[in-house]
Amino acid sequence: MLTKEKNDLLTQTGPERPMGKMFRFFWQPALLSRELPEPDCPPKRVRILNTDMVAIRDTSGRAQLITPTCPHRGANLFFGRVEEGGIRCAYHGWKFDVDGNCLDIPTLPDNGQREKMCKKIKLETYPTREAGGFIWVYLGPKELMPELPDFEFTALPSDQVYVSKKLQYSNWAQACEGALDTAHFSFLHMPLVDGKINFGKDQFVAESSADERRLGWIRNDGSPRFSITKHETGLVIGGARYADEGDTYWRISQFLMPNHGLAPNAFPGENMHGQCWVPIDDETCWIFNYTWNPERKLSEDEVSRFQKGASIHAETDEDYRPIRNINNDFMIDREEQRNKTYTGIKGVSEQDAAIQESMGPIVDRTKEHLNSSDLGVVQFRRYILDAVLAFDNEGLLPSAHSHAGLYRLRSGSHVCSDKIPFEDVMKERFGHRLALAPGGTDTSALTPVKTA
Ligand code: FES
Ligand SMILES: [Fe+2]
Structure with missing residues (x-):
């Protein structure tokens, strides 16, 4: 048997709980590779370790886990269009590549303002790898990211x-x-x-x-x-x-x-x-x-x-x-x-x-x-x-x-x-x-x- 405290310690994996924090130092399978079957396919919702994400595969075939929250006004990027090297938010068309760089802000006049604003905006992305038919994600501090487990x-x-x-x-x-x-x-x-x-x-x-x-x-x-x-x-x-x-x-x-x-x-x-x-x-x-x-x-x-x-x-x-x-x-x-x-x-x-x-x-x-x-x-x-x-x-x-x-x-x-x-x-x-x-x-x- 375990005490209640130890049972809680073992089973609670929210981001503020010790087990949840420790899990975040390890790569986790997030979804199957075949859930993103081809370049520019529809995005997938992912939720693990109490964290919501969106998975996309860009034009080059690279899979990436990103935050679902558009930096403009918070629309969910699950509804976005994956197109030509990135994902475009369905609300006002802001576009991001898989490294989180902002590629386009079509709500601004095309007179230099778009480029200037793009440079200031970054979409949150999570370190992502693809191996063994799984797409893996790492949610811990980047400076302590381990190697992918060598199964x-x-x-x-x-x-x-x-x-x-x-x-x-x-x-x-x-x-x-x-x-x-x-x-x-x-x-x-x-x-x-x-x-x-x-x-x-x-x-x-x-x-x-x-x-x-x-x-x-x-x-x-x-x-x-x-x-x-x-x-x-x-x-x-x-x-x-x-x-x-x-x-x-x-x-x-x-x-x-x-x-x-x-x-x-x-x-x-x-x-x-x-x-x-x-x-x-x-x-x-x-x-x-x-x-x-x-x-x-x-x-x-x-x-x-x-x-x-x-x-x-x-x-x-x-x-x-x-x-x-x-x-x-x-x-x-x-x-x-x-x-x-x-x-x-x-x-x-x-x-x-x-x-x-x-x-x-x-x-x-x-x-x-x-x-x-x-x-x-x-x-x-x-x-x-x-x-x-x-x-x-x-x-x-x-x-x-x-x-x-x-x-x-x-x-x-x-x-x-x-x-x-x-x-x-x-x-x-x-x-x-x-x-x-x-x-x-x-x-x-x-x-x-x-x-x-
Ligand atoms: S909320 Fe995404 S472009 Fe406006
Ligand atoms: Fe069994």
């Missing part, structure tokens, strides 16, 4: 990556905790066998297909044991379950500051998945999802399934609102729940959202009863609360701020003898103690976290 998916050709986003009606941390809580997979996402969930480590599942075997191990062991390693940009979280014949099935995820997670499902060669939970305000967030494969292109079939809402990707409408959502009870099918799946809700992403939103927009963490299967969640809270307190009390920036190269990490699964310690499991599975991908930079001091 592996941002360095790959676009046909090896699929990205999506969806709206969630919950605080960002609630959604993030859902991804770091590996124990829930034994329940929330489980298909039933003969109308039942089987539990018990001695239930042998090895005769079935690879997919069924891993589901069997997850199903039969609902109390994974944790090994967690703390480093400069976050936490490696290993959850160990019994597999067959004295083996251990490891599911290894990553938490990366301040709001990223890598999912634990992939065996070698399989697609990896990651997410970023970006606060819109304290009660809603955007979940940015990405799937990547460093070894090959994603197939048409895979992309088509992701577009329809497979794996971490949700089925959404054109505004990125999930089709199955809290207003229609996620279209829960009680017959299906009785006979086929644990929830009766279609889609892993929707199952997560249903449960995370069911807790209310900001769950009351003072009333929880945590147990050993919640250790990933506990350590995430400790990590980020320690960081935000050091930031707020002593003005210290989190170490992740200066370690962009230590975001190039992988995550995934491994099966090995139960005698192998976690550190060696990491080296055996990923060839590196933190699962650093080729091209990443590991300068980290490691602290194994006491988990028992």
Whole structure:
């Protein structure tokens, strides 16, 4: 559990709150690149971290986040025309380029007055980058702007990556905790066998297909044991379950500051998945999802399934609102729940959202009863609360701020003898103690976290 003060500290991300101020020192995904599909396309409204912006793509193809407020009399530039190297306000035609320079003031006589006034006017713009299918924005002080986090998916050709986003009606941390809580997979996402969930480590599942075997191990062991390693940009979280014949099935995820997670499902060669939970305000967030494969292109079939809402990707409408959502009870099918799946809700992403939103927009963490299967969640809270307190009390920036190269990490699964310690499991599975991908930079001091 957390005290009310700590729960507020964790969940409040307005510009005057410590967590909101700290978030602003990190690049955030603001929208998908494909939301601005071509030069001079219509602008998009963006709201993250309680800040309203407008996203535009100019004639040269450059994407840019700008303030929505026209410096003339405050009209919203979302209604503006993107044209010939800039955006023109729809109210009186003042025009600005993507660097915020004023290009034209047609309400003044064309006798030198326009040029003179233009020189005095500047539109506020926010540092913007485009990488990995996302348009990223930085809302912090410009003199302390870090490098863009060097995620592996941002360095790959676009046909090896699929990205999506969806709206969630919950605080960002609630959604993030859902991804770091590996124990829930034994329940929330489980298909039933003969109308039942089987539990018990001695239930042998090895005769079935690879997919069924891993589901069997997850199903039969609902109390994974944790090994967690703390480093400069976050936490490696290993959850160990019994597999067959004295083996251990490891599911290894990553938490990366301040709001990223890598999912634990992939065996070698399989697609990896990651997410970023970006606060819109304290009660809603955007979940940015990405799937990547460093070894090959994603197939048409895979992309088509992701577009329809497979794996971490949700089925959404054109505004990125999930089709199955809290207003229609996620279209829960009680017959299906009785006979086929644990929830009766279609889609892993929707199952997560249903449960995370069911807790209310900001769950009351003072009333929880945590147990050993919640250790990933506990350590995430400790990590980020320690960081935000050091930031707020002593003005210290989190170490992740200066370690962009230590975001190039992988995550995934491994099966090995139960005698192998976690550190060696990491080296055996990923060839590196933190699962650093080729091209990443590991300068980290490691602290194994006491988990028992
Ligand atoms: S308010 Fe934008 S040009 Fe007048
Ligand atoms: Fe989940």
